[in-house]
Amino acid sequence: MMKTSEVPCVPLTELPKPLDQLSPSELERKAAIGKVMTHTLQSLTSTYIDSGFQWLLPVALSQSTDPLWPDPGASIDKRIEVDIYGKIVRTTASMIIHKLVASSLAYPKLFIVSPNVRIEKAERAKTGKHIYEFTQLDFEARDATSKDVFTLVEKALVTLVTSLKKDLKPELEALRCEPLKVPKAPFKVVDKAKLEAKYGDEWEACLSKEIKEPTWVTNIPREFYDFEDFKTGKWDNYDLFLPQFGEVLSGAKREWEYKKILAKIERDQIKKENYALLLKLAKEGKVKPSAGAGIGIERLVGWATGVRHIAETQPFPRVPGTVNEL
Amino acid sequence: MMKTSEVPCVPLTELPKPLDQLSPSELERKAAIGKVMTHTLQSLTSTYIDSGFQWLLPVALSQSTDPLWPDPGASIDKRIEVDIYGKIVRTTASMIIHKLVASSLAYPKLFIVSPNVRIEKAERAKTGKHIYEFTQLDFEARDATSKDVFTLVEKALVTLVTSLKKDLKPELEALRCEPLKVPKAPFKVVDKAKLEAKYGDEWEACLSKEIKEPTWVTNIPREFYDFEDFKTGKWDNYDLFLPQFGEVLSGAKREWEYKKILAKIERDQIKKENYALLLKLAKEGKVKPSAGAGIGIERLVGWATGVRHIAETQPFPRVPGTVNEL
Numbered sequence: 040m041m042k043t044s045e046v047p048c049v050p051l052t053e054l055p056k057p058l059d060q061l062s063p064s065e066l067e068r069k070a071a072i073g074k075v076m077t078h079t080l081q082s083l084t085s086t087y088i089d090s091g092f093q094w095l096l097p098v099a100l101s102q103s104t105d106p107l108w109p110d111p112g113a114s115i116d117k118r119i120e121v122d123i124y125g126k127i128v129r130t131t132a133s134m135i136i137h138k139l140v141a142s143s144l145a146y147p148k149l150f151i152v153s154p155n156v157r158i159e160k161a162e163r164a165k166t167g168k169h170i171y172e173f174t175q176l177d178f179e180a181r182d183a184t185s186k187d188v189f190t191l192v193e194k195a196l197v198t199l200v201t202s203l204k205k206d207l208k209p210e211l212e213a214l215r216c217e218p219l220k221v222p223k224a225p226f227k228v229v230d231k232a233k234l235e236a237k238y239g240d241e242w243e244a245c246l247s248k249e250i251k252e253p254t255w256v257t258n259i260p261r262e263f264y265d266f267e268d269f270k271t272g273k274w275d276n277y278d279l280f281l282p283q284f285g286e287v288l289s290g291a292k293r294e295w296e297y298k299k300i301l302a303k304i305e306r307d308q309i310k311k312e313n314y315a316l317l318l319k320l321a322k323e324g325k326v327k328p329s330a331g332a333g334i335g336i337e338r339l340v341g342w343a344t345g346v347r348h349i350a351e352t353q354p355f356p357r358v359p360g361t362v363n364e365l
Numbered sequence: 366m367m368k369t370s371e372v373p374c375v376p377l378t379e380l381p382k383p384l385d386q387l388s389p390s391e392l393e394r395k396a397a398i399g400k401v402m403t404h405t406l407q408s409l410t411s412t413y414i415d416s417g418f419q420w421l422l423p424v425a426l427s428q429s430t431d432p433l434w435p436d437p438g439a440s441i442d443k444r445i446e447v448d449i450y451g452k453i454v455r456t457t458a459s460m461i462i463h464k465l466v467a468s469s470l471a472y473p474k475l476f477i478v479s480p481n482v483r484i485e486k487a488e489r490a491k492t493g494k495h496i497y498e499f500t501q502l503d504f505e506a507r508d509a510t511s512k513d514v515f516t517l518v519e520k521a522l523v524t525l526v527t528s529l530k531k532d533l534k535p536e537l538e539a540l541r542c543e544p545l546k547v548p549k550a551p552f553k554v555v556d557k558a559k560l561e562a563k564y565g566d567e568w569e570a571c572l573s574k575e576i577k578e579p580t581w582v583t584n585i586p587r588e589f590y591d592f593e594d595f596k597t598g599k600w601d602n603y604d605l606f607l608p609q610f611g612e613v614l615s616g617a618k619r620e621w622e623y624k625k626i627l628a629k630i631e632r633d634q635i636k637k638e639n640y641a642l643l644l645k646l647a648k649e650g651k652v653k654p655s656a657g658a659g660i661g662i663e664r665l666v667g668w669a670t671g672v673r674h675i676a677e678t679q680p681f682p683r684v685p686g687t688v689n690e691l
Contacts, residue, residue: 099456
């Protein structure tokens with residue numbers, strides 16, 4: 040295969056283009072990234088299945104989806120709502136509510152390869168980390184703790200990188216400037232409050248630059264469904280940061296008690312009627328404690344391949360602000 | 366596991382219900398179907414990867430999607446269009462155009478586990494075969510023939526059923542009235558014109574009842590992208606029918622010549638501007654001959670598990686006309 044690494048390792052000047060605008064060498068690069076994507080999807084789904092998880096199909100339109108609020112990381116330009124059969128449905132922002140109900144009632148350990156639509160503000164086009172459609176490997180496990188999730192994710196990443204280096208050596212060498220390193224598990228865990236104290240508002244960028252190994256960040260105030268200890272004010276949730284890259288996973292131990300869910304929905308001024316089923320099931324004691332996360336597939340493959348913009352990992356790039364025919 | 370086969374083998378009287386309305390034994394049944402789904406997805410994706418296919422992620426919203434016209438099997442209540450970043454996009458009806466472009470330019474052999482939105486008329490609720498969101502394993506191979514597709518699909522199905530019977534024996538026994546049979550490859554091939562001459566308009570139902578083995582039906586006049594021999598009037602395309610069940614796959618050898626694609630788009634009175642990129646690439650000689658198909662995952666799992674309605678294979682049922690909160 041042609042060496043295509045003339046391209047990366049420079050700041051992002053040009054946004055990812057659709058397939059029909061790529062040169063022959065850029066198409067070859069795209070195909071190499073495609074192989075890493077294929078390998079990643081097969082490796083991750085196998086790890087989860089081997090760990091006893093059921094593979095659920097995603098949904099595209101639901102009455103209830105992720106409020107994405109209050110989340111300091113959210114920057115949504117538009118929420119898509121349409122009428123079908125006389126009811127208003129929304130494109131999937133994440134399947135978090137579906138996961139809580141499904142893991143409580145029928146599938147104790149589940150994952151979904153879930154396409155999510157988040158119409159990010161166009162000004163995010165050049166972050167290199169945002170796309171208006173992305174895919175999560177979204178998983179949830181009943182009665183699991185944060186520690187259980189850490190262990191599973193660490194195993195999945197070590198397995199993935201080890202096999203990528205073995206099976207796709209020429210592709211990785213063509214795509215990357217520096218060799219991909221197998222992460223060392225267990226990963227370090229840091230409290231967000233401490234990071235903010237040290238770095239201020241820019242803690243995410245500073246952390247990503249400083250770390251040499253994947254690092255868990257915990258205690259992040261955000262959406263109502265993440266577990267918050269009302270006594271200590273601490274959140275039992277987490278993001279995973281990759282060196283020189285940034286956040287690739289977001290997850291939490293979840294709330295399951297009716298009173299807490301209700302109090303937090305009211306505190307966040309979220310429309311209660313969009314979460315009627317979750318509230319009803321929680322009131323009946325049917326929502327079970329669980330923990331889970333969503334792994335951003337384009338980000339993970341973007342990190343592994345060393346691309347400048349994660350839309351490069353998409354056959355049909357979804358750069359905020361730019362709509363192509365396909 | 367509890368024997369749950371009191372339920373099937375009777376006509377469809379009740380539509381599939383959401384998880385929160387299921388009894389404990391119905392939830393157990395749902396979990397058993399979920400195991401068959403997980404196994405099916407892993408088996409199929411592995412077969413395609415082992416055969417050299419790349420796994421592409423799906424898209425949710427595009428300017429261009431499948432016209433689903435003229436297709437005698439289409440019964441669409443509403444097409445969803447929304448404005449993002451000042452352009453009109455449509456929810457994915459199928460990724461056929463994406464497949465043609467992607468297999469021509471960058472990924473010679475590709476598959477996508479692709480969620481499709483087709484808002485079927487509510488009167489289709491009780492067919493047991495229609496849901497308003499479904500997932501296709503949608504694949505395409507450059508330079509492949511119909512015969513190549515037949516061979517690959519037959520291998521995928523034989524591999525799947527053989528391993529299902531081995532690995533999920535108790536689940537299949539609980540779910541089904543009769544044992545699942547490993548299909549015998551190669552499958553028989555029948556011309557649609559002959560079926561119509563024999564059975565009239567009801568040929569699909571009659572064929573499904575009569576056959577004892579999966580059967581290919583060829584020569585089906587439909588959308589512009591399927592290959593039509595202008596001299597003989599014959600179509601080089603196919604559907605796969607399963608015994609006692611019906612259609613589970615639809616595919617074709619594709620058109621690639623500019624003049625034919627243009628002539629057929631005009632003949633079908635399809636909006637040319639929605640297929641500008643395909644036409645441009647075809648004019649430049651960049652669209653390559655290919656063949657492929659989409660396997661309806663819920664239908665395939667519905668057949669394997671013997672459910673009365675394919676929405677039973679969905680954790681969140683998408684019965685035409687009925688919108689649940691999740």
